[in-house]
Amino acid sequence: MQNQFLSEKRKGYEVLMKALMLLSVGLTAGLVLFLLVYVLMKGIPNITWELLSTKPSYLTEKIGILPDILNTVYIVLAALLIVLPLGVGAAIYLTEYASNRKVVSIIEYAAETLSGIPSIIYGLVGMLLFSNSMGTCLLAGALTLVIMNLPTIMRTTQESLKTVPQSYREGAFGLGAGKWRVVRTVVLPGCVDGVITGAILSVGRILGESAALLFTAGFAHTVLTFPLGMKSPGATLTVALYFYAKEQGEFGVAFAIAAILMVLTVLINFAAALVQRYFAKRRSL
Amino acid sequence: MKKQEYHPFEDNAGEFQDKLFETRIEAVNLAYKKAPKSEWAKYAERMIHIIFLLLGLITVGCVLLITVYLVISGIPAIREIGPVDFLFGREWASTAAEPRYGILPFILTSIYGTAGAIVIGVPVGFMTAVYLSKLASPKVKSVMQSAVSLLAGIPSVVYGLVGMLVLVPGIRKVFNVPDGASLLAAIIVLAIMILPSIIKMSVTALDAVPKEYEDASLALGATPIETYFKVSVPAAKSGIAAAVVLGVGRAIGEAMAVMMVAGNVPNMPDSLFQSVRFLTTAVSSEMAYSSGLQQQALFSIALVLFLFIMLINAMLNFFLKQEKE
Amino acid sequence: MSNIITVKDMCLWYGDHKALNNVNIDIPEKSITAFIGPSGCGKSTFLKTLNRMNDLIPGVKITGDIRYEAKDIFGRDVDVNNLRKEIGMVFQKPNPFPMSIYDNVAYGPRTHGITNKVQLDEIVEQALRDAAIWDEVKDRLKKNALGMSGGQQQRLCIARALAVQPKILLMDEPTSALDPISTSRIEELVMELKEKYTIVIVTHNMQQAVRVSDYTAFFLLGELVEFGKTDDIFSQPKDKRTEDYITGRFG
Numbered sequence: 001m002q003n004q005f006l007s008e009k010r011k012g013y014e015v016l017m018k019a020l021m022l023l024s025v026g027l028t029a030g031l032v033l034f035l036l037v038y039v040l041m042k043g044i045p046n047i048t049w050e051l052l053s054t055k056p057s058y059l060t061e062k063i064g065i066l067p068d069i070l071n072t073v074y075i076v077l078a079a080l081l082i083v084l085p086l087g088v089g090a091a092i093y094l095t096e097y098a099s100n101r102k103v104v105s106i107i108e109y110a111a112e113t114l115s116g117i118p119s120i121i122y123g124l125v126g127m128l129l130f131s132n133s134m135g136t137c138l139l140a141g142a143l144t145l146v147i148m149n150l151p152t153i154m155r156t157t158q159e160s161l162k163t164v165p166q167s168y169r170e171g172a173f174g175l176g177a178g179k180w181r182v183v184r185t186v187v188l189p190g191c192v193d194g195v196i197t198g199a200i201l202s203v204g205r206i207l208g209e210s211a212a213l214l215f216t217a218g219f220a221h222t223v224l225t226f227p228l229g230m231k232s233p234g235a236t237l238t239v240a241l242y243f244y245a246k247e248q249g250e251f252g253v254a255f256a257i258a259a260i261l262m263v264l265t266v267l268i269n270f271a272a273a274l275v276q277r278y279f280a281k282r283r284s285l
Numbered sequence: 286m287k288k289q290e291y292h293p294f295e296d297n298a299g300e301f302q303d304k305l306f307e308t309r310i311e312a313v314n315l316a317y318k319k320a321p322k323s324e325w326a327k328y329a330e331r332m333i334h335i336i337f338l339l340l341g342l343i344t345v346g347c348v349l350l351i352t353v354y355l356v357i358s359g360i361p362a363i364r365e366i367g368p369v370d371f372l373f374g375r376e377w378a379s380t381a382a383e384p385r386y387g388i389l390p391f392i393l394t395s396i397y398g399t400a401g402a403i404v405i406g407v408p409v410g411f412m413t414a415v416y417l418s419k420l421a422s423p424k425v426k427s428v429m430q431s432a433v434s435l436l437a438g439i440p441s442v443v444y445g446l447v448g449m450l451v452l453v454p455g456i457r458k459v460f461n462v463p464d465g466a467s468l469l470a471a472i473i474v475l476a477i478m479i480l481p482s483i484i485k486m487s488v489t490a491l492d493a494v495p496k497e498y499e500d501a502s503l504a505l506g507a508t509p510i511e512t513y514f515k516v517s518v519p520a521a522k523s524g525i526a527a528a529v530v531l532g533v534g535r536a537i538g539e540a541m542a543v544m545m546v547a548g549n550v551p552n553m554p555d556s557l558f559q560s561v562r563f564l565t566t567a568v569s570s571e572m573a574y575s576s577g578l579q580q581q582a583l584f585s586i587a588l589v590l591f592l593f594i595m596l597i598n599a600m601l602n603f604f605l606k607q608e609k610e
Numbered sequence: 611m612s613n614i615i616t617v618k619d620m621c622l623w624y625g626d627h628k629a630l631n632n633v634n635i636d637i638p639e640k641s642i643t644a645f646i647g648p649s650g651c652g653k654s655t656f657l658k659t660l661n662r663m664n665d666l667i668p669g670v671k672i673t674g675d676i677r678y679e680a681k682d683i684f685g686r687d688v689d690v691n692n693l694r695k696e697i698g699m700v701f702q703k704p705n706p707f708p709m710s711i712y713d714n715v716a717y718g719p720r721t722h723g724i725t726n727k728v729q730l731d732e733i734v735e736q737a738l739r740d741a742a743i744w745d746e747v748k749d750r751l752k753k754n755a756l757g758m759s760g761g762q763q764q765r766l767c768i769a770r771a772l773a774v775q776p777k778i779l780l781m782d783e784p785t786s787a788l789d790p791i792s793t794s795r796i797e798e799l800v801m802e803l804k805e806k807y808t809i810v811i812v813t814h815n816m817q818q819a820v821r822v823s824d825y826t827a828f829f830l831l832g833e834l835v836e837f838g839k840t841d842d843i844f845s846q847p848k849d850k851r852t853e854d855y856i857t858g859r860f861g
Contacts, residue, residue, distance in 0.1 A: 006508070017510050021420065024412035025429065028484070031477060032432040035439065035447060086343055093341030097334055099668050103341075109602070110344040116598045117351065117591070118538025120565045124572070124587050125351045128358060147347050154344070167705035171767070173666060175718040175774055176695035178326060180333045185717070186707055208440030211540040211565075215572055238541075241442045245449060246545055258443045265438040269431060314775060316729050317695075317722055327689070 036262065043259025046252040056221050063244070063253045067221045071138060071234035074226050075217065076206050078142035079149065080199055086146070087153025088195055094154075095161040096183050115151040119212040122148050126216040139230040141217025145206050152205065153198040160194025160279075161187065193279035197272060204268040207261060210238035219243055237261060352591075359588030362386070362581035371585065377551040377562075379571060379579045386582045388589065394468065394554045394561040395593070398543070399536040401472035402479055406536075407529055409476075410483030414528075417484070418491035419513045430488070437481035445545030448474045453546055462558045466548035469557040474542050479532035486531055490524020490608065491517055523608035527601055534597045537590070540565035564590045614639040614778060614808050615660060620674030622655060622664070629655050633674070633834045635827060642804050644823035644840065645812045648855070651829040653812050654702075657780050660810065661697035662690050678778075695722055698776035702783045704763035706755035706770070711747050714755045714766060718774035733773050740806075741769035742799050761792025765799065772807075779803065781811040785818065797822050816856060820844055828852045 054064030098104045126144030134140055164187050172182040218233030237257050245254035363371050366386045374387015417426050452473055457465035494517045502512040548560025549570055567586050575583055613636040622630040630652045637643050645653040664670045676683050683693055706714050715734040724730060738744040743765040755766055764784060771779055785793040800809060800822050813819050819826050827837040836843060836852045847853040
């Protein structure tokens with residue numbers, strides 16, 4: 001054993017560092033485990049079919065989260081529908097069209113800045129930009145989320161665009177294809193994985209978002225339809241959780257929603273990992 | 286099996302093919318001539334280029350829009366209240382008969398809260414990162430990385446909820462204070478929330494340290510643990526610094542979780558057990574019912590928060606650039 | 611025999627670095643011209659200038675006069691996509707697209723507006739036959755091209771280039787990534803193709819230049835040192851540097 005040759009001081013350092021590391025890892029792992037188990041244990045007993053399938057009624061004093069579920073789905077759909085083309089387009093511009101290094105670095109800096117801005121500021125600006133003109137509504141919330149998620153979609157798409165071999169582009173240009181044809185037929189099919197990964201990450205982020213939605217999409221709990229309902233205010237699951245926990249003290253419902261969100265988070269992380277693994281395997285073929 | 290559609294001619298000897306070749310070339314060239322000409326294609330190509338340019342500039346537009354909106358709506362109240370009274374006023378009483386708009390309590394709370402979260406979160410995150418990057422078996426590493434991703438994905442309201450029901454009563458009991466909703470509760474929640482950013486980014490930086498550095502140190506007789514902390518960590522210091530700055534940004538920008546555990550009273554953060562209000566929660570707690578100067582003052586708070594964030598972004602960029610080199 | 615490409619006083623810069631200096635060359639029609647020289651001598655760069663593939667690299671500046679069929683290839687009225695249709699290219703590493711064999715070959719024709727299925731089928735078959743790969747792939751045209759061997763992939767790329775009816779085929783070290791058997795098949799193919807096409811081939815392999823080419827150009831440090839009939843270049847080089855290179859004194 002080499003430890004025999006170590007001085008007391010070095011041995012102490014070794015033991016101390018090892019202990020600190022194990023402690024930290026244990027703490028992190030314990031935290032995740034605790035949060036998962038605690039939220040699920042508190043939440044799952046409160047999840048009933050009635051809760052999931054009704055809207056809150058002041059007459060019967062019962063709470064249902066159907067509107068919140070629907071609102072969440074609508075906002076996710078609407079935000080993705082808008083942000084995907086924008087983000088993918090921006091990424092294509094950066095990797096395929098832009099020839100000026102300066103323009104590229106300005107755009108990339110802007111994207112980094114966007115991803116660093118906290119959601120409460122997005123909420124405020126979304127309120128000024130969208131809600132003040134179209135009223136507090138799901139659409140205003142979705143548009144705010146579009147700006148928030150733009151950098152995510154851009155980054156994942158850009159990363160996968162970079163993995164499309166340059167030789168594909170050369171081959172297509174060498175046959176006399178124009179830029180757009182090269183992008184459409186050779187480059188775009190190669191970045192599907194980035195787009196899907198970005199979409200999954202965005203769904204996760206939208207599901208968890210609350211501060212940006214408070215003042216843009218509002219608190220209402222009425223059942224709406226898609227897409228006309230986008231013009232009405234509505235709470236998503238997270239906003240409803242906040243509302244029930246902080247304003248009404250309905251912790252049972254809050255935990256039920258928290259458990260649902262937790263399960264969805266696990267599923268989304270799983271899906272993202274799965275997609276990445278699938279495409280990595282396909283690429284290595 | 287022969288696919289008829291690809292066999293317009295019988296598989297014959299080369300002679301026949303050669304004779305056919307000339308006539309075929311003519312036919313194909315004719316087809317190329319008949320094919321739609323590219324005059325409009327050039328035009329379309331230019332249009333598409335412009336469309337993509339506009340898409341690319343959206344992010345820049347958004348940043349400008351956000352900045353301009355915040356500045357325009359944030360400046361009036363600061364002007365009316367006076368920058369010194371606003372930034373360094375120790376009292377916030379927006380709904381009083383004689384309203385006072387001093388945001389020093391919020392600024393200090395945000396700074397203390399973030400610093401506290403860093404003090405707790407960084408050591409834990411850093412040690413975890415070193416372990417995962419250097420010591421953990423691949424299996425442990427991958428399981429822990431998914432766990433960390435999960436931690437990152439948990440919505441902030443869920444942190445807030447658990448904080449409200451576990452942490453706040455816990456603090457009340459352990460420290461025997463009247464209300465557990467306090468700066469300390471916020472610090473603990475924030476420390477947990479910034480863990481994933483710190484761990485992920487530090488692991489990436491540590492993973493990127495060339496193996497040769499470590500081998501050289503090991504060959505000189507250093508133990509693996511000494512090597513990791515005295516060679517690998519210094520080599521990855523820019524990346525780890527960036528991770529800390531990222532954590533600062535996350536902590537200072539968090540609103541909902543803090544709103545649920547910090548008690549939300551605009552006190553000066555004199556003690557850890559004080560019920561306090563952050564810059565973020567100052568904006569969100571009054572926005573719903575505010576108007577006039579009060580609302581404008583909220584925009585001004587957002588502007589101050591935004592300036593903090595821009596500063597942190599610049600620092601983050603600085604460290605990231607350093608790491609690349 | 612007439613010259614299909616004429617180049618006069620052509621220089622090329624990458625930013626501030628002058629990569630090609632005063633190149634003058636006339637490339638005869640329906641023949642094989644080989645560019646030889648040590649790596650980094652500019653032969654590939656020069657090749658890629660002929661169908662303006664260098665346009666894709668930022669910071670490249672070109673001066674001088676390059677004419678294809680007597681027309682300035684950098685002229686205002688020249689459509690670069692049409693130029694590349696006339697002057698096709700085969701790359702160093704086989705680069706089939708990640709699509710079916712059929713779609714790979716049909717890519718060019720479709721790009722240039724041919725949509726008629728019957729015509730496409732015919733063009734694809736002819737191109738594959740010309741590239742001497744038809745018999746190997748005719749039963750799996752719908753299979754992904756990436757499943758083929760390297761040599762097959764390169765011949766597919768040749769077929770893909772031929773499918774747009776180019777007049778000239780530029781080949782950038784087309785066999786450097788291939789095994790000897792695939793290499794000799796491609797060499798045979800190149801020699802057959804010169805009946806119908808003008809071929810310019812860059813090679814680092816002098817035996818290959820001797821075996822396949824009619825004319826040889828020797829590049830060194832961005833300059834065209836000597837150009838002439840292959841037999842002459844290799845038997846009685848006029849320039850001392852050419853002689854040093856072909857006798858293996860450097861490179």
